[in-house]
Amino acid sequence: MNINRRGFFKVMGAAGATAMTPAAGARAWESAAPPDAFGCLVDLTRCIGCRKCEEACNRVNGLPAPEISFDDPTVLDTRRRPHEKSYTVVNRYFPGTLDTHDQLVPTFVKLQCMHCQDPACASACIVGALTKKENGSVYYDVGKCIGCRYCMVACPFEIPAYEYHDPVTPRVMKCTFCFERISKENGLPGCAQICPVEAITFGRRDTVMALAKQRLKDNPGKYVNHIYGEKEVGGTSWIYISSEPFEDLGFPSLPDRPTPKLAETIQHGLFSYLWSPILLFGVLGGIMRRNEKKNVHGKDKEARHDA
Amino acid sequence: MTHNPRPVNKKFWTPGVYVMLAFMAAGAVAVIARFTGGIGYVSNLSTARPWGLWVGVDVATGVALAAGGFTTAALAHIFGRHAYEPVTRPALLTAVLGYTFVVLGLMVDIGRSWAIWKPMFNWNPNSVLFEVAMCVMFYLNVLYIEFLPIVAEQFKNSVRLPGTLALLNRPLEFLLQFADRLLDKFMWIFIIAGVVLSCMHQSSLGSLMLIAPTKIHPLWYTPILPLLFLTSAFSVGYPMVVFETTLATTSMGLADEMEILTPLIRITIFTLGTYMALKLGDMMVRGTWVYLLDGTYQTNAFLIEIILGVIVPWCMLLSLRVRQSRSLLFTACSLIVGGVALNRINVFIVAYSPPVSHSNYFPAPGEFLVTAGLIATLMFIYRFVVTFLPVLSGSREVSV
Numbered sequence: 001m002n003i004n005r006r007g008f009f010k011v012m013g014a015a016g017a018t019a020m021t022p023a024a025g026a027r028a029w030e031s032a033a034p035p036d037a038f039g040c041l042v043d044l045t046r047c048i049g050c051r052k053c054e055e056a057c058n059r060v061n062g063l064p065a066p067e068i069s070f071d072d073p074t075v076l077d078t079r080r081r082p083h084e085k086s087y088t089v090v091n092r093y094f095p096g097t098l099d100t101h102d103q104l105v106p107t108f109v110k111l112q113c114m115h116c117q118d119p120a121c122a123s124a125c126i127v128g129a130l131t132k133k134e135n136g137s138v139y140y141d142v143g144k145c146i147g148c149r150y151c152m153v154a155c156p157f158e159i160p161a162y163e164y165h166d167p168v169t170p171r172v173m174k175c176t177f178c179f180e181r182i183s184k185e186n187g188l189p190g191c192a193q194i195c196p197v198e199a200i201t202f203g204r205r206d207t208v209m210a211l212a213k214q215r216l217k218d219n220p221g222k223y224v225n226h227i228y229g230e231k232e233v234g235g236t237s238w239i240y241i242s243s244e245p246f247e248d249l250g251f252p253s254l255p256d257r258p259t260p261k262l263a264e265t266i267q268h269g270l271f272s273y274l275w276s277p278i279l280l281f282g283v284l285g286g287i288m289r290r291n292e293k294k295n296v297h298g299k300d301k302e303a304r305h306d307a
Numbered sequence: 308m309t310h311n312p313r314p315v316n317k318k319f320w321t322p323g324v325y326v327m328l329a330f331m332a333a334g335a336v337a338v339i340a341r342f343t344g345g346i347g348y349v350s351n352l353s354t355a356r357p358w359g360l361w362v363g364v365d366v367a368t369g370v371a372l373a374a375g376g377f378t379t380a381a382l383a384h385i386f387g388r389h390a391y392e393p394v395t396r397p398a399l400l401t402a403v404l405g406y407t408f409v410v411l412g413l414m415v416d417i418g419r420s421w422a423i424w425k426p427m428f429n430w431n432p433n434s435v436l437f438e439v440a441m442c443v444m445f446y447l448n449v450l451y452i453e454f455l456p457i458v459a460e461q462f463k464n465s466v467r468l469p470g471t472l473a474l475l476n477r478p479l480e481f482l483l484q485f486a487d488r489l490l491d492k493f494m495w496i497f498i499i500a501g502v503v504l505s506c507m508h509q510s511s512l513g514s515l516m517l518i519a520p521t522k523i524h525p526l527w528y529t530p531i532l533p534l535l536f537l538t539s540a541f542s543v544g545y546p547m548v549v550f551e552t553t554l555a556t557t558s559m560g561l562a563d564e565m566e567i568l569t570p571l572i573r574i575t576i577f578t579l580g581t582y583m584a585l586k587l588g589d590m591m592v593r594g595t596w597v598y599l600l601d602g603t604y605q606t607n608a609f610l611i612e613i614i615l616g617v618i619v620p621w622c623m624l625l626s627l628r629v630r631q632s633r634s635l636l637f638t639a640c641s642l643i644v645g646g647v648a649l650n651r652i653n654v655f656i657v658a659y660s661p662p663v664s665h666s667n668y669f670p671a672p673g674e675f676l677v678t679a680g681l682i683a684t685l686m687f688i689y690r691f692v693v694t695f696l697p698v699l700s701g702s703r704e705v706s707v
Contacts, residue, residue, distance in 0.1 A: 081664055083354060124518050126436040127429035144429045147418020150436045152357035154518040158663045161354045162418065164347025170418040252663050254521060262530060263517040264433050271438060277503045284385050284499045291387025 029265045031258060033117035037136030037237055038182055039205030040192060041212050042110055044242040044249070045222065046199035049076060049090055049108035053191035053200065057088045057112075060178060060190035079250070081111070084161040087175040088112035088191060095248040107242065109249050110191070110200070113138060113159045113175035114229060115237035116259070121151035121160060123260030130172075136205060136237040137177030145172060156233055156254055177237070205237055212241050234258030312396050312697040314461070317559050319694050327683040327690075334680010337673045341415055349673025355666035356659070360674040363655035365412025365681055367512055368648045369405050370443070371540055375551070376402025376450065377505035378544025382574070384498045393567055393700040394548050396457065400689060400698050401551055403450045408685045410447065415677055435514045442508035449501045452490065459487040461696050510537035516654055524658040525595045526609045531585065532654070538582040543647040545575045546620075546640035553637045555689075561699060569630045572640070576624050579643060583617050608649070608657045616646015 055070040057063070064085050068075050076092040089111050094104040119138045122130040129144035130151055147170055152160045163170035178189035182202075192202040201208055212227045228246050229239035232254040240246070247253060270276050341349045352359050375398035383391045414420040427444075431437045463483040466476045490497075513536030516523050529535070549568050556563050590596050598606050620642040629635040656668070693699050 081354065120518050123433045124436065125431055126434050126440055127425050128431035128434075129429070144425060145419060146422040146425050147420075148416075148436060149352075149357035149418070150434070150515075150518075152354065153516075153522075153659075156519075156521050158355050158661050162352075162357065163345075164350075164352060165345040166418075167342050167345040167348075168419070168421070170345065250663070252521065259518060259520065260433065262520070263435055263514055266514055266517065266530070266533065267433065267435055267438065267511075271432075271507075277507055280503050280506060281499055284381070284502060285495075288385045288387075288495060288499065291385070295387060295389075 029261050029268075031118050031234060032132065033235065034132060034134045034136060036134065037117070037205045038177070038202065039115075039136060039208045039237040039239060040189065041201040041203075041208035042238065042240045043199050043201070043215065044107055044109060044240060044244070046197045047090070047108040047110065048197055048199075049073075049092055049106065050196065051075070051090050052194045052196060053110060054086060054088055054090060056190040056194035057175075058086060060181065061087060061176065063087070076108075082113075082159060082161060082174065084163050084171075084173040087173065091250065093244070093249050095244040097244065107244050107249055109251075111159075112191075112238070113177070114157050115175075115177050116233055117235040117237065118233070118258040118260055120154035120156060120233070120259035123264060124150045124154035126150060133179065135177075135179070135182055137179045137182065138174075139176065139179050140172055140174065142171050147172075154259065156252065156259055205239075209239060212239060215241060231256045234261075312393070312457075312700050314695050314697055315559050315561070315693050315699055317694065319690070323558065324687065324690060327687045330679050330683035331687065332680075333676050334678075334683065337676035337680065338415060340673060341677065342420075346416075346418060349671060349677070351668055351671040351674070353666055353668070355661040355664040356668040358655060358659070359668055360656070360670035360678055361412055361416040363652045364648075364678050365416070366409050367651040367655050369409040369412065370509065370512060371536075371543055371647050371651050372547055372644065373402040373405030373409075374505070374509065374540040374544040375547040376405070376544075377502045378541060379548060380453070380498055381502045382571075384495075385502065391567060391571060393564065394552060394571065396698045397552060397555065397693070398544075398548050399450070399453055399457075400692055401547070403454050404685050404689055404692075406443065406447045406450055408681050409443065412678075412681055415681075435511050435518070439508045439511045439515065442504045442511070446501060446504040446508065449497050449504065452497050453494070453501065455486055456490055456494070457696055457698065459483045459490075463487060505540070506537060509540035510534065512536050512651075513654070516658075519659070521662050522659055523654070524598075524605050524609075524660065525593070526590070526598055526606065527654050527658040529589050529593060531589055535582065535585060535589070538578065538585055539647050539650060542575060542579040542582045543643060544578075545571050546643040549636060549640040550644050553633065553640075555693065555699065559693075559699075563633055564700065565631070565633055565636075568636065572624060572630055572636065575643070576621065579617065579621050579624070583613075583621055586613065586617065605653075605657055605660075608653050612646055612649045612653055615642055616649055617643075620646065 051070050054066075058066065058070070066086065076090070079091050080089040082089055091109050091111065093107045093109060095107055097105045099105050115132075115136055115138045117132070119130065119132055122128075122132055122138060126148050127144040127146060129141045131139050131141070133139045147162075149160075149162060149172075151172060152158075152162065160172045160174045162172055178187070181187040182189060188202050189200075192200040201211060203211075209227070209230065212230075216223050216225065216227070223241050223243055224245055226246060227239050227241055228251055229236035234257065240251070242249060337349055346352060350359060350361075379391060379395045379398040382388050383395045410423075414423060417423065426437055426440050463480065466480045466483065467473075468476055468479070510533040513532035513534070516528070517530070517532060520528060549572060552564055552568065555561070599610065600606070620639040623629045623635065623639040623642075629639055
């Protein structure tokens with residue numbers, strides 16, 4: 001194999017031209033959160049654990065009937081996670097507060113996809129099957145999915161579930177934020193619409209955020225001073241307020257930094273316009289050419305001096 | 308130095324080959340179960356633990372241990388150290404097979420195996436996995452192209468198909484000759500591309516886990532994870548060549564090639580030393596050494612990885628006596644290979660602990676069977692190929 005001069009410069013010229021295409025190069029990482037996203041405020045002080053939201057979610061999304069009826073309160077005796085047959089679950093916690101009869105006061109926590117402002121799953125997805133939509137939902141397009149489950153690795157809330165028992169066409173299963181319903185005028189997610197105590201408030205994320213702050217301000221001492229999801233992993237579309245500390249209610253403590261930031265910064269820094277591979281190709285090509293020439297002129301000093 | 312690779316003229320059906328066949332059969336059963344009952348039927352994977360043995364071993368470790376291919380190609384063909392050409396062919400074969408099996412392993416692991424082509428048309432440039440997949444795809448093609456001359460060398464001027472297939476003799480002969488001549492002219496492009504693609508995806512495999520900062524143990528979670536993956540891939544390349552050359556020459560009764568391996572491994576002192584310095588330095592800078600003696604299985608796995616897999620073999624390689632002794636060199640290189648393999652397993656499996664559900668994971672028997680079956684098939688094909696194609700240096704074959 002020999003590397004001839006013309007061939008080398010032809011290839012490098014073409015590669016160089018590709019790299020020079022008008023470009024700002026690697027820019028600082030910026031959030032791609034939609035400006036006008038919807039959100040939901042969950043007020044845990046209001047939730048009574050009736051599980052109507054679970055039932056409504058099951059119905060509007062056409063999910064399979066549950067093994068135990070939605071009316072059966074014993075379900076709350078075990079902690080559950082959302083799974084491939086239910087996008088949302090309500091868990092009961094006893095963080096330690098007592099009522100006037102010295103009974104532990106329960107706090108109920110509804111879990112579902114948080115619909116992050118800068119979702120790690122969407123950044124990770126190899127084919128872009130998961131995307132953050134303008135209306136705020138993190139949308140899953142099964143038509144693109146190959147089933148690599150990198151979204152599940154990436155999700156800091158451990159939300160996406162998988163149809164592990166489907167051998168050929170398994171899907172990633174998670175809350176859709178009722179994408180179709182909220183895309184319509186005055187549409188509400190199934191859970192927010194049914195909630196009998198208005199524990200779930202649906203609206204523009206800015207609006208529900210302001211509402212959360214208002215409630216904290218209007219009721220001094222009632223809530224802990226923390227809106228979960230305001231800053232966590234760069235912010236989520238679903239936000240929570242509570243009278244109990246979130247770490248006692250199973251919420252993970254997460255950094256404010258958007259999860260995809262580090263990996264995306266490294267990727268784009270190294271591979272924008274493929275500058276580093278092209279540079280490396282050029283350098284290696286140069287070295288190879290020089291060594292070929294040396295060989296031709298018979299000046300090759302072999303690796304004999306080693307060892 | 309005369310470098311004269313030849314097919315190995317030895318008996319193919321040995322007891323070892325039958326053992327491989329047994330593992331292949333068991334693996335096949337598990338694969339059938341996977342494609343009838345689903346991933347959940349044969350594995351312990353879950354919502355919280357979506358990646359397990361198949362990604363950690365079949366994919367991540369497979370890619371790392373195939374690094375002998377691009378590191379020897381770079382040395383012999385780009386840096387012009389032609390003395391090392393005898394080891395490029397077996398290393399290339401290992402890489403061809405390694406990457407083929409990475410893809411086969413992925414086919415088992417991904418839920419929609421039939422959709423594996425979709426990343427070609429649905430690009431997500433934000434996704435580290437997308438870049439890895441593209442590089443692996445291109446690199447696999449480059450590897451096959453690099454291997455083609457070996458096939459051509461064996462069969463050109465001797466295409467003799469039996470019976471009616473004889474009609475194809477002339478066209479096949481022409482194709483081989485044509486490919487051989489054409490490739491000879493352009494092979495440099497593929498050789499450099501192979502090295503570039505390898506550097507890209509070897510490092511990016513490390514970037515994969517950067518998306519999960521809250522799940523990966525701090526001993527392994529560092530922004531320089533891609534650099535550590537790249538330098539460890541450089542480090543494991545030549546030890547892997549020593550490892551497999553020693554195994555192959557022993558099991559097939561060939562000359563031991565020590566006159567090439569001894570100088571070759573000197574380079575590893577530098578690459579492994581760099582990896583060691585980066586890894587220890589990173590631990591100091593981030594202050595993660597505070598975890599070292601907390602006695603958890605994660606920390607212990609880290610200690611084994613860094614002491615037995617990096618520090619001990621590096622110190623061994625410093626000694627000329629070790630580099631010249633076949634058994635000591637094999638020991639040191641096995642430790643390095645094991646250390647890098649353990650590093651990949653640690654990063655993808657051991658270091659991973661989901662903080663919300665605290666879900667534990669240990670591979671199911673079905674997962675082990677698939678992985679063992681894939682490795683056995685790889686070894687079987689290696690054996691088959693070196694028996695019938697000019698891969699190993701047969702010129703100094705010793706009789707046994």
